[in-house]
Amino acid sequence: MSTHAKLLLRHQRPFLAFWFARVFTSSAFQMITVAIGWHIYELTGNVLDLGLVGLFEFMPRVLFMLHTGHVADRYDRRKVAALCQTLQGLTALALVIGSATDSVTREMIFAIAFLFGTARAFEMPTTQALLPNIIPPALFPAAVAASGSAMQAATIISPALGGLLFAFGSIWVYGPAVLLYGLAVALMLQLPARQQPMKQEKATLHSLLAGIRFIRSRRDVLGAISLDLFAVLLGGATALLPVFARDILLTGPWGLGLLRSAPAVGALLMSFWLARFPVERHVGRVMFTSVGLFGVATIAFGLSTSFWFSLAVLAVLGAADMISVVIRSTFVQMETPDEMRGRVSAVNGLFIGASNQLGEFESGLTAHWFGTVQAVVLGGVGTLLVTGAWIKLFPTLANRDRLREPKAEEHLQAGSPPKP
Template sequence: MSTHGTLLLRHQRPFIAFWLARVCTASGFQMLTVAIGWHMYQLTGNVLDLGLVGLVEFLPRVLFMLHTGHVADRYDRRKVAALCQGGQALIALALVLGSSSGEVTRELIFVLAFLLGSARAFEMPATQALLPSLVPAALFPAAVAASASAMQTATIAAPALGGLLFAFGSLWVYAPTALLYGLACALMLGLPPRQEPLRKERASLESLLAGIRYIRSRRDIFGAISLDLFAVLLGGATALLPVFAKDILLTGPWGLGLLRSAPAVGALLMSFWLARFPLERNVGRTMFSAVAVFGVATIAFGLSTSFWFSLAVLVVLGAADMISMVIRGAFVQLQTPDTMRGRVSAVNGLFIGASNQLGEFESGLTAHWFGTVPAVVLGGVGTLLVTGAWIRLFPGLARRDRLQEPEEADATTHPR
């Protein structure tokens, strides 16, 4: 094991607790997402409803974006995250009760999806801003990769497990999900309290908009997170996996779980590599290349009629996405002062949410208009076009060599 990995895993006990909490909450969310998607498709058989679930879950990120970042900067981030995880446990319990009584309806799923999105909207900036305080700055890029591996570790086993358990009944998925969220809540509360003084001023329009202004003033940061927004918004096909599993690849819930897990296999393997060998040079060119590979893999998946080839392509897709995510995540956090990390993370979370949840709505809508396969193929082509356009629009980002230069580190530590 490398020096970076040894320090993270053996000498950073708070980081290990943080990592385990991320595993639990990611596992819970992945199992819940698989179950809700399959449950909805069983109820209505409408691909547009799958997209609407993603849209409803995304809406809270827009509605509460300015407030989520301010909360993360003003209050104890570990308590904010724990409260959100506890709320998600209650949502899972509501599905347990609904499943046991047979009263889960299309409308109930939409309501709970909105509540789930609200809890995740507040949880994401709090957990993202919390990580830099748990490890030394020199280890932060490796910590980002290791933290990302927590989610990928969960999404390898959790979707497949969720799909398998759903074959026995939805209750068998929702109950373990509630337990996982409860454990994540307990682990998060066990982290050391925040050392920096909490912000005491009341929320104002100026403070709420500070994160947006900061990102706009940093062209490379804006280019990195907007690239992810449009590339994954167009290229994502997650919402359509139930359709591919059932109607194109001719498999069942267990096959859907494997399809959901496949990108995480590639992402996990890549995160292990990046934690051992952190990216230090040519980060801009590497990020753009990874996004292009993501687009090509999306096209290949859309054209595939083989279950096993589809799994292999999704593994490649996940590995490419992990490279882009680690570069973007480390770059944004290293360029942002701690007093603003919550608000900047909230804006970044909006971009991530738009690329995922709003992308699910886009996938469902285009599949409704053009058909499932054309929607995915056109999305992959769109990702390639965005990659080329962003290289021209943000040439400094494309030519960027390191995540943080010495003069940038000094400016971040001592912001004006």
């Protein structure tokens, strides 16, 4: 057994509670996402509406960005996360009632997307900042990979299951999601309280903007976060999967579920590998290479007319994205002091939300203008261009050897001089 595995076992109970809570919330969200995507495309047949769902999910990240991080740093993170999951469960319950009464409309789906986005805007920085409180620093890279595997494990089964259940009626998707959110809330409240005292800082504009100032002062952190924003913003194609499933690859809701699951298969396998063999050297080069591979896989998917080849390249896309996510998330969290993690994670969450939900809107808009296939291919090319530009703009990040570079004092204690 590896050293990382032995250390993880010592903190097994709280980590498993955290891990399963992530599995349940991710499963519920993925099932609802598949159902909503097919539902609205079935209602309107408009690719732009698929993009608008992503836009409504993204809007709360902008509206509440300054407050989400402050809440995560000021209040009990377990309770904040549980409250966010409760709100998502209630929103899923509204979809159950709407489906039972056949009253789900285009406008209702947009409102639901906004409420989900609000809950997730507060949940993301809170859960990101919560993990370092239950896992010691030595385990953090492995824990990030294992935590990422929770989301990927959920994303493998739940979209396919959601697509299959949707064939029996949307209520069969939304109903189980309510139960999953309830289980997640129960697990989250079982986590131990943070040992360090909460910093009861007043919510001033100065304190709310602290996360932005911190990121601006750390050029490599800014480069890592912004790389995800622009690369995935352009390369994201998930919003258009209902179009590919129905009109290009000629499958039904079950095919859409499999397409949404495919990136998670690659990501889950890669997360298992990274949990066992964390990236310890040449992290900058590995991260940029993985983002470039993400762009290539996006282009291949856009050009594919084979369902099985599409599944394969989506799996490669997911594996490449997982490498980038683990390196970037670990690096940002290790570079951030605990009292700042919530606010920095909120800014990071805005960037991630922009790359995902706003990327869905960008995909829907470009598909509306140029066509579905052209939009995906152009997005993949854009990802490659961004990767090359960021290597030039952030050379120290591209050439970074380790997640945390040894300090001069550590070299002297080890008996070797620091690198110039």
